[in-house]
Amino acid sequence: MSTFGLIEYQDASAEVRAIYDDIMATRKTDWINNFWKAIAHDPANLKRTWESIKAIMGPGAIDPLTKELIYVAVSVTNNCHYCIASHTASAFKKGMTPEMFKELQAIIGMANETNKMVTGYQVEIDERFRPPLKK
Amino acid sequence: MSTFGLIEYQDASAEVRAIYDDIMATRKTDWINNFWKAIAHDPANLKRTWESIKAIMGPGAIDPLTKELIYVAVSVTNNCHYCIASHTASAFKKGMTPEMFKELQAIIGMANETNKMVTGYQVEIDERFRPPLKK
Amino acid sequence: MSTFGLIEYQDASAEVRAIYDDIMATRKTDWINNFWKAIAHDPANLKRTWESIKAIMGPGAIDPLTKELIYVAVSVTNNCHYCIASHTASAFKKGMTPEMFKELQAIIGMANETNKMVTGYQVEIDERFRPPLKK
Amino acid sequence: MSTFGLIEYQDASAEVRAIYDDIMATRKTDWINNFWKAIAHDPANLKRTWESIKAIMGPGAIDPLTKELIYVAVSVTNNCHYCIASHTASAFKKGMTPEMFKELQAIIGMANETNKMVTGYQVEIDERFRPPLKK
Amino acid sequence: MSTFGLIEYQDASAEVRAIYDDIMATRKTDWINNFWKAIAHDPANLKRTWESIKAIMGPGAIDPLTKELIYVAVSVTNNCHYCIASHTASAFKKGMTPEMFKELQAIIGMANETNKMVTGYQVEIDERFRPPLKK
Amino acid sequence: MSTFGLIEYQDASAEVRAIYDDIMATRKTDWINNFWKAIAHDPANLKRTWESIKAIMGPGAIDPLTKELIYVAVSVTNNCHYCIASHTASAFKKGMTPEMFKELQAIIGMANETNKMVTGYQVEIDERFRPPLKK
16 A cells, blocks of 8 residues: 555556566565555656665675665664565565674664763764764 | 763763773773763763663674664764764774765665655555564 | 544534634535544644644645645654645645655655765755855 | 865866766856765765756756755754755745745644644544545 | 844834743743744744743643753754753753753653664554553 | 564563563563563563663652653654553553643644754854853
8 A cells, every 4th residue: 555556567567667677686586565666656766766776785885784784773763664674574584683683773772862862961072073084 | 062061081980980991991992082971970871871882882793893884874864963973983993994984875865765755655564574574 | 543532523612613613614624634633632732733724824925735745745754644644635635746746755755865965974064055044 | 074075176086077067057056065075975876866856856747946845844854954054045046035934934843743743642544544545 | 043143122023022022021031042033033933933832831730840851852852952952951940950951861862762672673552552541 | 563573471581581570560560561572582682671761760850750751752752653652651650640641742742843943944052052051
């Protein structure tokens, strides 16, 4: 379900099908999850979003599993239930162990706590931390 | 600067100094950043927070650098400037390369974008993603 | 459903009915949605909220449909499912086309993405953008 | 200022300059604001972000000024000071009047208020508002 | 400073001055803080906001100091620096002790932490907690 | 339900049972709510979180009911449905009256509104509000 309903593969235009095919091929899977079927009502957005995700979440300086952990951390902080469910499943598929899941949740909780303590105490940034960083 | 000012090492009680010492020893550094000096006005909170951070951010199923990347992702999503500055510096110290920093920011941006597209399109969670996960 | 349940028209006090009547007359509709029935347990808040909404969302320098688009943008960013559902429906009623809905979601997604990239890169405000603006 | 500093036009690679040129030509202006100079350290991200912004914020079903109002609404809700400063300036440049600015702020405030009242009262979504919408 | 600058008492219209006078009389103080001087550019919004604040933050079932603590908790969670600074000062003026301030920050931090752990673990609401509550 | 399911008392390890027992004894109740059963998969986190909650939410400079009101305010602002449901129930149990509930929601709504108006108008912090506070 979604505002305009979901576009299934058999009902999709050739343009949308090509993206669905690329999603399934890239992810080595045989199904498409609801997010893509919902935004397929806007093929330009579907294409742009998929190409960005594919480029950003693919191999790079950060490994694919770590990228999923980061995605989950953002999604939990944003309280996005769909994203938490889908990216948690995806992280498990990419190799996250139950131990890693638990540590991830503890880090997210702790970061959210200290983010607010820093803010509530109105702490000024240390000179050494100010950008630009000497890298 | 902070609501009650900062407690420097020389002005700290023995209880607070012991924690400052442990922070410096654990982090192999010779200074204390403002966050700890600000919450040192509440020694019980200082102790609890440091012990939690030490346990959660230390060695485990997730490596220390990845933990910092997750901390930065939460801090950016929460818009906490102090936390972004301090944990970005910390991540570089633990081995984050400029390439990793850039990928991290791209992932955070993308996750925040898709979190909102899912929400705005009111997408329902796929059956396969619903907890509990079959691990 | 709501914390205290919903107050239906037939069970409402004269004071609450008068506001329900004004909501229906102003909106040219014959029903009251759950939000109002929930806060009707606090008639002073119901009155204050309705009068503010009526004044702010009515005719002005910004047209009523644009006002709804802005309301949806805030609600999506806040992840408020009730508000997204009700204001998306309201925007369609006021003339939002499917094309506008799709562009709206793309803008919301993009704004949430760049908001975080700016924050993560710790970008300083350009001098030219600093208030007060020379209007 | 920014994590890695800002890349000025004269110091930019040909690839980055081409994007700076397109930004200035598209916006009919002769300068580049800090956001682009900060993310120019990641040319692929600079290109992807600019092309998305250009496609999404350009002419469409929603007029350019309304798009800026929506951008400001998201940025205020996210508390992104850089984005508020830059998009408020941009909105004025595209024709936002002081009256429109004031109404915009009142709507954003009101939406944030009712978003939380709905949530705090745990109001259930009305049947009539549930997706998919009969469009 | 603010988008349109600040409207000082001597430059204010009679309508705005009357509200400034009421703010000072109600708060038993002889100055007006920047928030009011900024939104005074929109006298209708100034009036509506002040009257709502006056009604909501005045004597009621919750005492004025507790109301300020709640205001601070929301402002820290929203990361609103102006609001944190002004309402923290206001809370101290109304009798918040340093001990209360410290407990307040610890509660805010803890609530933000558990809010995210609940969300990350995708915990379902217990039957006993579901509204409507039997009050 | 939760990512890994819920750990019931009869299936819990001695370590987890000891914490469940302490939760029930401290709260003078005979059941455990889902949050604890979900994070019990991580006994170290369960222990740390419970001990922190017990220390922070117990008797202190702020009374237990006020602490719950603050917890609800954070949870509503964070849009955490589980937390709103559980802490609203807890607040009623600790003596919150319907009148207090209504005032609480009005304060939370108002604070969220003014947080955004301050931010949207880009209001600078008054000198008198800047930390450190002269306490």
